[in-house]
Each structure stands twice: as structure tokens, then as C-alpha cells.
Amino acid sequence: MSFLDIKDLDIEYQTRKETIEAGKNVSFSLERGEIIGIVGESGSGKSTVANAIINLIDKPGKITSGSIKLDGIEFCNNENIVQKVRGKKIGFIFQDPQTSLNPLFKIKDQLIETIQTHLKLNHNDAEKKSIDLLREVGIENPEKRINEYPHQFSGGMRQRVVIALAISCEPDLIIADEPTTALDVSIQFKILKLLKQLTIERNLGVIIITHDMGVIAETTDRVVVMRLGKIVEQGKTIEILSNPKSIECKSLVMSVPPTNKKIDRFKLLSPEGKKITNSSVNLTNNIIKNWGVRDINNKKLLDFINVTKTFDDNAIISINKSESKIKALDRVSFQIFEGESFGLVGESGSGKSTIAKIVSSLISPTSGEVYFENVSLHDPKNKLIKNKFRGQIQMIFQDPYSSLNPRFKVKNIIAEPIKFLQKNIGSDLINKNVNDLIDIVGMSRQSLERYPHEFSGGQRQRISIARALATRPRLLICDEPTSALDVSIQAQVLNLLKDLQDQLNLTILFISHDLPVIRQMCDRTTVLKNGVVCETAETEKLFNSPKHPYTKELLNLMPKIESIE
Amino acid sequence: MIAKMINNFLDTDIGYSFKKSKIAISSTVVFLIIVFASLLAGIVAPYNPFDPASISLMDAFTPPIWVEGGDINFILGTDQQGRDMLSTMIYGSRISLTVGFASIIFAMILGVSLGVTSGYLGGRYEIVVMRFTDVQLTIPSILMALLVDGIARGFISKSLHNDMAIYVLIIAIGISEWPQFARVTRAATLVEKNKEYILASKIIGLSNLVIMFKHILPNILRPVLVIATIGLSQAIITESTLSFLGVGFPPTNPSLGTLIRFGNNFLFSGEWWITFFPAIFLVVLALSINLLGDWMRDALNPKLKSR
Numbered sequence: 068m069s070f071l072d073i074k075d076l077d078i079e080y081q082t083r084k085e086t087i088e089a090g091k092n093v094s095f096s097l098e099r100g101e102i103i104g105i106v107g108e109s110g111s112g113k114s115t116v117a118n119a120i121i122n123l124i125d126k127p128g129k130i131t132s133g134s135i136k137l138d139g140i141e142f143c144n145n146e147n148i149v150q151k152v153r154g155k156k157i158g159f160i161f162q163d164p165q166t167s168l169n170p171l172f173k174i175k176d177q178l179i180e181t182i183q184t185h186l187k188l189n190h191n192d193a194e195k196k197s198i199d200l201l202r203e204v205g206i207e208n209p210e211k212r213i214n215e216y217p218h219q220f221s222g223g224m225r226q227r228v229v230i231a232l233a234i235s236c237e238p239d240l241i242i243a244d245e246p247t248t249a250l251d252v253s254i255q256f257k258i259l260k261l262l263k264q265l266t267i268e269r270n271l272g273v274i275i276i277t278h279d280m281g282v283i284a285e286t287t288d289r290v291v292v293m294r295l296g297k298i299v300e301q302g303k304t305i306e307i308l309s310n311p312k313s314i315e316c317k318s319l320v321m322s323v324p325p326t327n328k329k330i331d332r333f334k335l336l337s338p339e340g341k342k343i344t345n346s347s348v349n350l351t352n353n354i355i356k357n358w359g360v361r362d363i364n365n366k367k368l369l370d371f372i373n374v375t376k377t378f379d380d381n382a383i384i385s386i387n388k389s390e391s392k393i394k395a396l397d398r399v400s401f402q403i404f405e406g407e408s409f410g411l412v413g414e415s416g417s418g419k420s421t422i423a424k425i426v427s428s429l430i431s432p433t434s435g436e437v438y439f440e441n442v443s444l445h446d447p448k449n450k451l452i453k454n455k456f457r458g459q460i461q462m463i464f465q466d467p468y469s470s471l472n473p474r475f476k477v478k479n480i481i482a483e484p485i486k487f488l489q490k491n492i493g494s495d496l497i498n499k500n501v502n503d504l505i506d507i508v509g510m511s512r513q514s515l516e517r518y519p520h521e522f523s524g525g526q527r528q529r530i531s532i533a534r535a536l537a538t539r540p541r542l543l544i545c546d547e548p549t550s551a552l553d554v555s556i557q558a559q560v561l562n563l564l565k566d567l568q569d570q571l572n573l574t575i576l577f578i579s580h581d582l583p584v585i586r587q588m589c590d591r592t593t594v595l596k597n598g599v600v601c602e603t604a605e606t607e608k609l610f611n612s613p614k615h616p617y618t619k620e621l622l623n624l625m626p627k628i629e630s631i632e
Numbered sequence: 633m634i635a636k637m638i639n640n641f642l643d644t645d646i647g648y649s650f651k652k653s654k655i656a657i658s659s660t661v662v663f664l665i666i667v668f669a670s671l672l673a674g675i676v677a678p679y680n681p682f683d684p685a686s687i688s689l690m691d692a693f694t695p696p697i698w699v700e701g702g703d704i705n706f707i708l709g710t711d712q713q714g715r716d717m718l719s720t721m722i723y724g725s726r727i728s729l730t731v732g733f734a735s736i737i738f739a740m741i742l743g744v745s746l747g748v749t750s751g752y753l754g755g756r757y758e759i760v761v762m763r764f765t766d767v768q769l770t771i772p773s774i775l776m777a778l779l780v781d782g783i784a785r786g787f788i789s790k791s792l793h794n795d796m797a798i799y800v801l802i803i804a805i806g807i808s809e810w811p812q813f814a815r816v817t818r819a820a821t822l823v824e825k826n827k828e829y830i831l832a833s834k835i836i837g838l839s840n841l842v843i844m845f846k847h848i849l850p851n852i853l854r855p856v857l858v859i860a861t862i863g864l865s866q867a868i869i870t871e872s873t874l875s876f877l878g879v880g881f882p883p884t885n886p887s888l889g890t891l892i893r894f895g896n897n898f899l900f901s902g903e904w905w906i907t908f909f910p911a912i913f914l915v916v917l918a919l920s921i922n923l924l925g926d927w928m929r930d931a932l933n934p935k936l937k938s939r
Binding site for chain 1: 648723825828829831833834835836837838847850851
């Protein structure tokens with residue numbers, strides 16, 4: 068008998084219009100000392116299964132049949148038993164460390180409260196135990212830090228506190244729901260290492276839920292692949308990743324950007340399992356004929372010279388003037404040449420998005436110059452200059468759910484920039500252009516009459532691309548365009564961007580925290596850390612022989628799907 | 633057509649929550665009955681209380697029919713001039729509702745435009761507008777309305793005043809209500825203006841005016857709708873209070889507040905119905921709007937949707 072045994076679990080969400088099966092015949096088991104990964108795209112039901120184990124499914128969802136046994140005790144749908152087990156025998160780690168701690172209580176109070184709820188310890192012993200726990204999860208100087216509030220900890224440190232909370236009552240099972248998704252690569256590495264180490268030291272069973280195949284490859288022993296509420300494949304991680312059998316699993320593994328080589332296009336599988344080889348875009352469209360193809364002349368397009376940006380908190384009373392200023396960028400310089408894709412990579416707070424905003428003229432730099440085609444974009448004497456380049460620089464945003472106006476039909480979203488920039492254009496021509504644009508991004512013309520909320524994240528990102536292309540830009544800024552998408556959708560969108568670049572000779576400024584994606588997309592790359600440029604080099608050179616120690620560290624720590632041997 | 637529209641509405645999430653809420657349905661029914669009765673006052677009301685030919689002083693102080701001395705012709709009795717209470721109330725509610733709707737629309741236009749512009753543009757303009765609302769919120773709205781009314785009286789000659797009363801009241805109440813709208817729209821604008829679709833519009837180069845009123849405004853209308861509903865009952869009550877205090881509608885053109893004021897004089901001489909029925913009518917009207925507003929606040933709040 069296994070330690071955790073889940074059999075034929077069915078979970079349903081009953082909504083007004085339909086019943087959604089979030090889990091169907093889910094069965095798997097877990098032994099002590101083993102890490103199992105549940106992987107799947109959004110909506111595959113992986114979090115639902117985890118919540119079902121601790122009976123925390125949100126209404127109107129419910130477990131309709133099946134069994135969940137921990138150490139032989141059945142506690143499916145039995146709140147009385149689960150209540151006793153939850154926290155004591157099962158620890159839970161949530162995705163977002165910013166919200167899973169109560170900001171009004173000191174770390175000490177939260178730990179001691181949890182410990183005393185489940186273990187019979189007096190206050191002093193509980194405090195001593197809390198300090199030991201914090202030391203165990205790698206927090207320095209725990210005697211002092213235990214008296215601090217959550218906001219005094221950084222994101223990674225906070226996740227460590229959450230892990231300490233989860234193991235505080237000596238649980239046998241830990242469920243980690245996307246434990247590192249909100250964290251930077253270097254912190255992710257440390258947290259995963261900590262989890263692995265705890266598994267062995269304490270002989271725990273661990274379930275890690277994630278969408279990141281790299282994390283799966285680096286940490287798990289076995290993996291369960293889910294899709295639309297069903298388990299499509301399960302087995303040893305090494306077997307699943309190197310030799311997937313089901314179509315879903317194959318398509319998932321194929322879409323993961325490889326970290327060790329550059330590929331031309333991602334291979335995609337149709338739902339029937341056939342390879343989609345030809346490019347998704349048909350660019351013999353009218354709009355391209357109208358526009359004509361731009362020549363590539365490898366001219367310098369964008370020149371970013373010694374740009375510094377400080378954010379001032381505008382305090383009226385401030386004791387230390389220099390402390391109230393945050394330097395987001397510190398003398399950053401780089402050039403982008405016409406027709407290339409230029410990558411910006413860095414962890415959170417490195418100033419990537421600030422650069423995007425400066426290039427797109429949303430904010431002005433504190434000092435330094437930005438030249439587009441040898442004309443300064445932020446000349447205080449010449450405010451009209453911005454208008455000259457309106458439409459030549461466009462941007463695709465990170466969050467497909469907030470980058471389209473929810474009250475506009477798709478056709479109006481795409482038509483708006485055309486109408487604005489070509490004042491005396493006829494409505495026939497606008498419609499034609501809009502139709503061409505929606506064809507280019509590979510969506511049906513019926514979608515023009517619908518509203519953004521009717522589309523999935525990947526489709527919205529395509530609409531976003533169509534809007535950005537509508538002004539016939541020369542420079543396209545992509546600010547983390549795929550970080551909110553599933554891997555297979557990411558592969559499609561990245562393929563689309565590459566196709567568009569080839570056909571339209573676009574110049575792309577590609578911003579990402581995801582090194583494998585950068586490797587696939589960019590010709591040259593700049594590594595940023597805390598607003599300072601570490602290194603700029605051709606992407607392949609950067610990955611094969613990094614010079615700067617920070618680049619080396621990043622490359623070393625990124626989870627690699629190939630790491631499994 | 634209308635049946636189809638209602639069906640489409642009931643099929644949406646909001647319509648569904650409406651179907652499930654007894655309070656929402658009953659308050660809507662009550663509110664619609666009052667609105668239609670007052671719109672069709674000429675047809676629905678048994679008498680025209682403003683037609684001297686139809687009223688007779690002989691009928692004055694007739695009690696409601698279930699009280700001894702009641703008359704089958706006057707269900708709710710008559711007032712001191714012999715006017716039928718029911719008819720007077722229906723005509724009175726027409727005035728109250730008109731003033732309520734008009735003043736809330738006035739407040740909405742003023743408050744929303746100031747709120748959106750100050751939230752979006754920021755800077756000194758925002759500080760000035762928001763301090764204005766802060767100052768005004770320290771003055772009770774009824775005092776504010778009295779102030780505006782008083783100023784208007786100074787400017788308008790006495791003979792014109794009775795005719796101008798409705799406009800003065802609309803402006804007075806509108807001015808006392810706008811800060812609510814300004815505050816809420818400013819807060820919603822601050823959230824909305826940092827969303828990426830607004831950044832995208834900025835990169836395209838759209839003017840501030842287009843971004844504010846074409847892109848932001850339609851996305852922040854939900855909270856505005858909720859305040860407008862609750863503000864409507866507020867405005868009707870304010871109007872009644874002003875009329876009760878004698879600075880609102882003249883006795884020749886009585887609103888619900890004016891009726892209550894007159895009835896008040898007879899309360900201790902036994903003719904309770906003259907003040908009682910208009911007062912109850914006002915309570916029912918305001919309550920139905922408030923309950924509708926409460927339901928709307930919950931139904932339009934995405935955070936409470938799952939309930």
C-alpha cells in the first residue's frame with residue numbers, strides 16, 4: 068500500500084449553464100521520500116486535484132466519487148478528518164508568497180500559532196522550534212528575524228517562511244502549488260533545492276504542481292501529465308520527458324524551448340498528432356503588397372546612450388535625499404540595428420520594463436539620450452518629434468487580459484490605430500486592412516465581431532500583435548509577450564513572431580526573464596542586473612561562453628529540461 | 633422585441649443574480665409601478681388635483697374609506713382643499729422623480745467628468761478638484777442645497793420663483809451630490825489608467841481626451857451606476873426635505889415633501905391621513921430604490937460574484 072493513494076477521483080464544477088469536469092478518473096499514488104510532479108496547461112485541473120486532497124475545493128465544485136487515502140485512512144469528502152490532518156500531516160505551499168502570509172502578524176506569531184494548534188507545546192518551546200525551522204529553511208539570523216513582519220522579507224525569503232510554516236507541524240506530505248512561479252531564477256533554484264533536501268532529510272512525500280517542464284526535469288522523480296481534467300500519461304520523469312507516448316505529452320515536450328541549442332521554429336502537433344510544418348502565416352496578403360517590403364540595410368535604428376532613470380518619491384519631508392530616489396536604470400547603453408531581434412534579459416527589478424517604457428516614449432529618461440533613426444526621442448525642445456515616430460514604434464504587452472479594452476470589439480481595437488494615424492482613410496480600406504491583419508496573425512475573420520473576453524490568452528496575444536502591426540511599425544517592443552501563456556501556446560506565438568519578422572523585416576526588442584525563450588528568439592542579447600548592463604553579446608556567444616559572472620550564474624541556475632540524464 | 637431584450641438580460645450573469653434575488657425583483661416591481669403611475673398620472677389618477685373644476689371645498693378633510701365618514705370616491709381621503717389624496721400623491725411623485733432623475737444626471741455629468749479628468753491628468757488640477765470635494769463633503773448635503781437655493785432666491789424675482797423652483801432644486805441637489813461621483817470615478821480611473829490597453833493607446837498616440845472618454849469611461853461605468861441608483865433615492869429625499877422646510881415646491885404644485893408639510897399642520901387635529909400617506913409613499917419609493925442599489929452593488933462587484 069502506498070503512502071498516498073488517489074483512486075478514480077471525479078471532481079465536478081456545476082455552473083448555471085453546464086457541468087465542468089475538472090477531474091475525471093484521476094488516480095495516482097505517492098511514496099515517502101518521493102517527489103511527484105503534476106504538470107499540465109492552464110485549465111488542466113492540476114490545482115483542483117491538489118485542493119481536493121485537502122478538501123479545499125471552492126464552491127460550486129465538489130468531489131463526486133473516488134477515494135483519497137493517506138496512510139490507509141480514507142478522507143475523501145470527510146471534513147472532520149481532513150480538518151485534523153490539514154496542516155498537521157499535510158503542509159501546503161501556495162504560489163504567491165506575497166499573499167499567503169498575513170501582513171498584520173509577525174512571523175513569530177504566525178509560526179507559533181500554527182505549531183500550537185497542532186502540537187502540544189508551550190509558548191517558549193514553540194518559539195524555540197520556530198527559530199530552528201527558520202534556520203532549517205535557510206534564513207540567516209532567525210532569532211532576530213522572527214520578530215519581523217512579512218513585508219520586511221523579500222519574495223524568496225517569504226517563500227522560505229511559507230515552507231517553514233508548511234513543515235512546522237512535521238507533516239508527512241507537502242503539496243506545493245506552483246511554489247516558484249512568482250520567483251526569479253536564482254531564488255527558484257534555491258527553493259527547489261531546499262524542497263529536495265527536506266524530502267530526503269524528513270522522508271516526506273512531496274507533490275509539486277507546475278507548468279514549467281524545467282522545474283519538473285530538475286526536481287521530480289515521477290510525473291503526472293494532465294489535460295482537461297484527465298491524466299494523459301504518468302510515469303518516471305526521465306521516461307516521460309525523453310520518450311513521451313501520448314500526443315498531448317509529445318506536444319507539451321516539443322513546445323518547451325530547448326536551453327542548449329537554437330532551433331529555427333518550434334515543431335507543433337495538431338490534436339490528431341500530425342506535424343504542422345508549414346508556417347502558420349500566409350503573408351501574400353494585400354496589406355503586404357500595399358506596404359511593400361522594407362529593405363534590410365543593417366542601419367542603426369535605435370541608439371540608447373548612457374540612459375539613467377531615477378524614480379523620486381516626491382517626499383516633502385525627507386531626512387536623506389538620496390534614499391528617497393530609486394535608480395531604475397544606471398547609464399544603460401545599447402544599439403539595435405534594423406532587422407535584428409534584440410533581447411533584454413534580467414530578473415525582476417532589473418529595469419527591463421523601464422527601458423521598454425522609455426523607448427516607447429511613455430516615460431522620459433532622467434539623463435542620457437535615445438535616438439531613433441538619429442533623431443532624439445526625448446528632446447525637451449522639440450515635443451513634436453514624438454508624433455513623427457508615432458506608429459513606427461509599437462509594443463506588445465505581457466498581460467493579454469488587460470492589454471485589450473474589454474468594451475471594444477476586436478475589429479475596433481485593430482482599426483483604431485489605423486484611423487488615428489491615417490486621418491483621411493476610407494472605411495472600405497480600413498476594413499480591408501483589418502481583415503488582412505487578422506489573417507496575418509492567423510485568426511478567423513469571424514472573431515472581428517466579438518469582444519476580447521471571448522478569447523483565450525494566446526488568441527488575445529494574437530489580437531494584440533495585430534493591433535501593434537496596424538501602424539506598420541519598424542520597431543516592435545515585446546515586453547514578456549509569452550510569460551502569461553502556456554508552453555504550447557507560447558511556441559505558437561513565438562513562431563508567429565519569427566514568421567512576421569522574416570516577412571515584414573521587423574526589428575524586435577524582445578524583453579524576457581526566460582533565458583531559453585531569449586535563446587530561441589534573439590540575435591543579440593543584453594543582460595541586465597539592477598539597472599546596470601552586465602554584458603551585451605550575440606546570443607549564441609552569450610550562452611556558449613558567458614563572460615560576466617552574473618550571466619554565468621543565471622545560465623547555471625536556470626532549470627533545464629535537458630538536465631535529466 | 634422587448635420580451636427578447638428582457639430574455640437576453642436574464643441570460644447574463646447579472647440577470648441570473650437578479651432572477652434569484654427576491655428583494656431585487658420586488659423592489660424593481662414597486663419602483664416601476666411608481667414610475668409608470670407618475671408618468672401616466674393623467675390616466676391613472678382618479679382626479680386631476682390641479683383642475684379647479686374637479687375639486688370642491690365641500691369634500692375637504694374626507695377620511696380614507698375604511699374610516700367612518702369615508703367616501704367611496706376618495707379612497708385615501710382628501711386634504712384641506714378637497715383634493716383627492718391618491719391623485720395628489722401620484723402627481724406629486726411625478727415632480728419628485730423628475731427632480732431626482734434630473735439632479736442625479738446633473739451631478740453625474742459634473743462629478744464623472746471632473747473625476748475622470750483629475751484621475752487621469754493628475755498634478756495640480758487633481759489636487760484642486762479633490763480638495764474641493766473634501767471641503768464639500770464636510771458640509772451636509774441638505775445645507776449645501778439650502779445654500780444654493782438661498783443664493784438663487786436672491787437672484788430670481790419673487791414672481792418668477794415659483795416657476796423656476798424646479799430648475800433651482802435640480803441644480804441645488806445636483807451640486808450637493810457630485811463629490812461622490814468625482815471620488816469614485818477618480819479612484820476607478822487611477823486603477824484603469826495603468827492597465828496595458830491604456831498604455832497601448834498612448835503608444836499609438838491617441839489624445840488624452842479620446843483615451844479618457846472613449847477608453848476609460850466605458851470601463852468605469854459600473855460603480856457610477858451603483859452610486860447613481862443610491863444617489864437617486866438620496867436626491868428624492870433631499871428634495872422632499874427642502875420642500876418640507878418650505879424652500880422647495882410651492883403649494884400650487886406640490887411634491888411629496890410639500891404634501892407632508894401641509895399634512896403636518898393637521899396631524900394633531902385628527903386628520904392624520906393628509907401627512908401619513910405621502911410620507912409612507914416617500915418611504916416606499918426611497919426604500920425600493922435603495923434595495924435595488926444594494927443588490928446592484930453586490931451583483932456588479934466581481935469579488936462577490938460567486939455568492
